[in-house]
Amino acid sequence: MPPSRPDLRALFLGFSSVGLSGFGGVLPFARRMLVEERRWMSAEEFNAQLGLCQFLPGPNVINLAVVVGKRYQGLAGAVVAPLGLLAGPFAIVLLLAMLYDRYGSLPLAQSMLRGIAAVGCGLLFAMAWRMGGALKHKRLFLPFTALTALAIAGLRWPMPSVMLGGLLLSGLLAYWKLGQK
Amino acid sequence: MSLAIELFLEFALLSCVAFGGATALLPEMHRVVVENHHWLDDATFTHLYAIAQAAPGPNVLVVTLIGWEIAGLAGALAATLAMCLPMSILIYLLIDRWEGFAGARWQKAISLGVAPLAVGLIFSGATLIAQAAGFGWAAWGLVMLTVVANLRLKLHPLWFIAAGAGLGLLGMV
Numbered sequence: 001m002p003p004s005r006p007d008l009r010a011l012f013l014g015f016s017s018v019g020l021s022g023f024g025g026v027l028p029f030a031r032r033m034l035v036e037e038r039r040w041m042s043a044e045e046f047n048a049q050l051g052l053c054q055f056l057p058g059p060n061v062i063n064l065a066v067v068v069g070k071r072y073q074g075l076a077g078a079v080v081a082p083l084g085l086l087a088g089p090f091a092i093v094l095l096l097a098m099l100y101d102r103y104g105s106l107p108l109a110q111s112m113l114r115g116i117a118a119v120g121c122g123l124l125f126a127m128a129w130r131m132g133g134a135l136k137h138k139r140l141f142l143p144f145t146a147l148t149a150l151a152i153a154g155l156r157w158p159m160p161s162v163m164l165g166g167l168l169l170s171g172l173l174a175y176w177k178l179g180q181k
Numbered sequence: 182m183s184l185a186i187e188l189f190l191e192f193a194l195l196s197c198v199a200f201g202g203a204t205a206l207l208p209e210m211h212r213v214v215v216e217n218h219h220w221l222d223d224a225t226f227t228h229l230y231a232i233a234q235a236a237p238g239p240n241v242l243v244v245t246l247i248g249w250e251i252a253g254l255a256g257a258l259a260a261t262l263a264m265c266l267p268m269s270i271l272i273y274l275l276i277d278r279w280e281g282f283a284g285a286r287w288q289k290a291i292s293l294g295v296a297p298l299a300v301g302l303i304f305s306g307a308t309l310i311a312q313a314a315g316f317g318w319a320a321w322g323l324v325m326l327t328v329v330a331n332l333r334l335k336l337h338p339l340w341f342i343a344a345g346a347g348l349g350l351l352g353m354v
Contacts, residue, residue: 019238023339026239052279055292057199058268059241066269067276078273082265089238090245094257096232097249104228108350115349116231117310118320119341122327123234124204124307129332131300141297148301152208153308159209163198163298171294178286178293 006040006072008080014038015065015084020092026061026085040068061085137177144170185255188248192263201299203241203264207306210247211313220251227314235342241265320354 006014014033022029034040041049053063062082069081103109135141148166151157191213199206207230214220221229229250233243241264248260282288311324327341348354 023237052272052276056268056272058196059202059239059265061239062265063268063272066272070273070276082269085239089236089242093236093242093245094249096236097246100232111352112346112349113228113231115345115354116235116342117227117314118316118323118354119327119345120231120234121307121310122324123331123338123341124303126328126331128300128304128307131303135296136293144297145301148298149304152302153305160198166298167295170297171291174293175286175290178289
């Protein structure tokens with residue numbers, strides 16, 4: 001079955017559905033929409049293009065929307081697809097923010113938010129744990145994880161310098177490791 | 182308006198080192214927004230994180246909320262654009278050339294090398310939320326429970342959020 005070629009409207013709506021359905025990370029929803037439901041790309045294309053989106057910093061899903069939008073509708077598509085991804089959730093989040101401004105100081109709201117924050121914190125630790133488990137060459141690279149955490153969370157060093165310095169060291173180590181074979 | 186511009190510049194710079202997305206930026210955003218500029222206090226920062234967790238959409242929306250609390254609609258727009266724009270432009274320019282580099286050794290090396298740092302950032306973000314929220318033993322218990330349950334069970338994250346909200350409302354956290 002040949003892939004359909006989405007117009008701007010389809011791009012906007014397709015990515016809107018992704019943005020609105022995702023909780024705690026929308027990447028899996030983006031994959032389902034792009035590869036399985038609308039077949040705008042094959043599974044292989046998805047993996048290849050996601051590569052660059054994850055390679056660069058910043059929100060991966062937004063980067064992916066730019067790539068898909070550009071591919072089908074050029075510059076206009078590259079603007080419309082991420083807009084679709086963000087517009088709906090943006091409106092919802094602002095609505096919640098207005099409710100927070102109005103009712104956030106109530107004790108009940110504070111207790112509820114504390115409960116959600118605790119769970120959200122747990123979800124972050126679990127995500128870090130899972131990502132750590134999936135690292136390649138763990139013994140070689142886990143020390144970099146520990147050092148990053150120590151520098152950022154423990155010593156409160158500024159993130160840009162930690163990332164640039166860390167990436168230089170672990171990137172060189174990775175380059176050396178990849179050359180050994 | 183100048184506040185929105187300041188936000189834009191701060192966040193645009195941060196987005197360029199945000200390996201692991203907006204979540205990885207939590208500690209640095211906290212430093213900029215709470216410690217350096219005193220635009221928000223600790224409690225508000227954790228509340229905004231909680232609201233973003235409970236809302237649908239990409240993780241980047243926590244930045245939208247922070248922008249809104251600091252400078253209203255202009256702040257929300259400025260912060261969101263700042264997070265998305267720099268890398269979007271770069272990727273727009275690079276994507277066609279990227280296929281040609283596919284599989285190059287330097288490229289694999291950066292992907293391999295950046296992953297452990299990203300894990301460290303997410304871990305730091307979680308630590309920071311716990312610190313800023315000033316969790317007591319009950320909240321820490323819930324954190325641990327969430328970690329174990331999330332790693333063991335295949336449950337939609339929304340169930341966890343709902344459980345957290347419920348336990349909070351009951352005054353158990």
